[in-house]
Amino acid sequence: MTTSVDISTAFTLKNSVMIKNRTFKSAMSEQLGNKQHNPTDGLTNLYKLWAEGGIGIMMSGNIMIDRTALGEPKNVVLDEASDLQAFKKWARAGSLHNTQFWAQLNHPGKQIPNFMTKEPVAPSAIQLENGLELGFNKPRALTESEIQGIIGKFATAARLAKEVGFTGVQIHGAHGYLVSQFLSSRHNQRSDQWGGSLENRMRFVKAVYEAMRAEVGADYPIGIKLNSADFMRGGFTEEESMTVVVELAKAGIDLIEVSGGTYESPAMVGHKRKQSTVQREAYFLDYAEKVRNLIDTPLVVTGGFRSTKGMNDALASGACDFVGLARPLAVVPDMPAKAMNNVAYKINLKPLTTGVKLVDKIATLDITWYEAQMARMAQRKAPKPNLSEWMTFAKTLGNAGLYAFRKRRA
Ligand SMILES: Cc1cc2nc3c(=O)[nH]c(=O)nc-3n(C[C@H](O)[C@H](O)[C@H](O)COP(=O)(O)O)c2cc1C
Numbered sequence: 001m002t003t004s005v006d007i008s009t010a011f012t013l014k015n016s017v018m019i020k021n022r023t024f025k026s027a028m029s030e031q032l033g034n035k036q037h038n039p040t041d042g043l044t045n046l047y048k049l050w051a052e053g054g055i056g057i058m059m060s061g062n063i064m065i066d067r068t069a070l071g072e073p074k075n076v077v078l079d080e081a082s083d084l085q086a087f088k089k090w091a092r093a094g095s096l097h098n099t100q101f102w103a104q105l106n107h108p109g110k111q112i113p114n115f116m117t118k119e120p121v122a123p124s125a126i127q128l129e130n131g132l133e134l135g136f137n138k139p140r141a142l143t144e145s146e147i148q149g150i151i152g153k154f155a156t157a158a159r160l161a162k163e164v165g166f167t168g169v170q171i172h173g174a175h176g177y178l179v180s181q182f183l184s185s186r187h188n189q190r191s192d193q194w195g196g197s198l199e200n201r202m203r204f205v206k207a208v209y210e211a212m213r214a215e216v217g218a219d220y221p222i223g224i225k226l227n228s229a230d231f232m233r234g235g236f237t238e239e240e241s242m243t244v245v246v247e248l249a250k251a252g253i254d255l256i257e258v259s260g261g262t263y264e265s266p267a268m269v270g271h272k273r274k275q276s277t278v279q280r281e282a283y284f285l286d287y288a289e290k291v292r293n294l295i296d297t298p299l300v301v302t303g304g305f306r307s308t309k310g311m312n313d314a315l316a317s318g319a320c321d322f323v324g325l326a327r328p329l330a331v332v333p334d335m336p337a338k339a340m341n342n343v344a345y346k347i348n349l350k351p352l353t354t355g356v357k358l359v360d361k362i363a364t365l366d367i368t369w370y371e372a373q374m375a376r377m378a379q380r381k382a383p384k385p386n387l388s389e390w391m392t393f394a395k396t397l398g399n400a401g402l403y404a405f406r407k408r409r410a
Contacts, residue, residue: 006316007315007336008022008340011056013254014254015220023056024324026257027172028326029071029371030378031061031075032375038082039087041089045380048093051093051096053336054334054338055336056100059103059170060076060104061104062106062172063076063077063078063161064078065153069107069121070108070112070116071106072113073399078103078105078157080160084163092165100167100168102170102221103169104225105158105161107177108120108177109122110138110139110187117137119138119139120139121141122141123195123204124188130264151207151208151211155208155211157169162216168254169216169220169221169223170222172225173226173227174259174268175227176263176264180230182201185201186232202243206247206251209248223254224256226241228284228287230261241287246294249296254297255298255299257302258302259303268283268303270283281305281311282303282305284302298321299321305323306328307347308345327349330373331385332383364396365393373387
């Protein structure tokens with residue numbers, strides 16, 4: 001099916017929320033929280049800039065729901081102890097120019113580096129593999145009451161997100177974090193009601209959704225970012241993902257963002273690209289096309305979009321309703337406006353390498369280099385497309401070292 005939709009076409013969600021165009025900023029963890037894990041003025045600057053750049057709907061970087069389980073040192077946390085005034089300021093800046101600004105809510109489960117925690121929690125006590133054994137400790141399995149506690153924390157964070165002025169929330173159900181760990185038979189080997197069959201493994205995400213819905217009411221938008229697959233042996237499969245999508249659609253979720261991969265297998269940033277993907281830019285369009293036939297919940301596809309043509313073709317094919325953008329916005333914050341004004345617009349992101357393979361692996365440049373760009377914009381500096389990879393690496397090492405030192409002294 002082809003339609004005449006393009007990136008500048010408005011969209012109305014079922015609860016009458018109007019989104020001014022089809023460009024969607026995907027979550028990027030900014031690492032711009034302060035020592036108490038509240039939003040800083042830098043975050044406000046950054047989101048104001050993005051709101052000025054023409055984007056229709058933005059997700060915040062992942063906001064943690066539990067301050068005892070941070071994924072990164074400078075994460076923002078939204079709970080009863082948060083500085084709600086600082087959150088209000090941030091939410092206001094991101095909602096300027098009629099931009100939808102949603103809070104992405106996350107619990108990292110076992111994806112917490114070992115310089116931050118001795119013993120993370122997870123559905124089961126299964127260590128991350130694929131070379132991550134060095135950086136991540138083996139988790140312990142959550143108890144029943146801890147699971148209920150975490151569901152409650154997701155619900156509290158959603159209530160507070162609404163209170164401070166975010167226009168919606170998104171559950172981070174992708175990329176190998178806690179919700180995604182529950183869904184995966186590789187990571188969830190529980191024998192109680194939370195593990196085993198897919199019906200049991202998806203109980204957690206459904207419970208999180210229902211608990212959040214009970215707090216925010218029927219009309220407040222709740223979305224989810226979900227993996228099309230984990231791309232790991234024994235992990236969450238495409239067929240399972242489709243079953244989960246259908247269940248969440250039935251439960252009334254407002255928006256589904258499609259991604260894929262985990263820390264063990266980072267497909268979300270294009271490490272598993274197929275030839276069909278290279279031609280169509282976006283990594284997960286084939287999957288979205290299949291899902292499109294199963295549900296009529298609005299769909300976002302994220303990963304790989306770099307040109308007006310790539311985005312418009314995806315929308316016109318009917319495979320998705322929104323195009324998700326992350327890394328391009330860290331280098332060109334007004335990319336949506338530029339793309340809407342020029343059908344030939346294309347951004348070329350430089351391939352990131354220090355030239356030393358081992359260093360590249362440790363440096364996770366796909367993340368840290370873009371974080372450095374966000375940090376520049378937070379300080380009202382322009383992004384720097386030729387920023388040195390070695391500088392980024394040195395800074396990352398410094399930050400991790402300082403954190404570990406502070407923790408030891410605390
Ligand atoms: C610096 C950085 C931080 C990210 N943090 C998050 C996050 O907090 N939550 C999330 O769902 N995805 C996160 N992602 C993944 C992006 O949302 C997106 O799925 C991925 O970068 C692919 O899209 P792109 O090709 O447009 O960059 C992050 C990506 C980058 C580069």
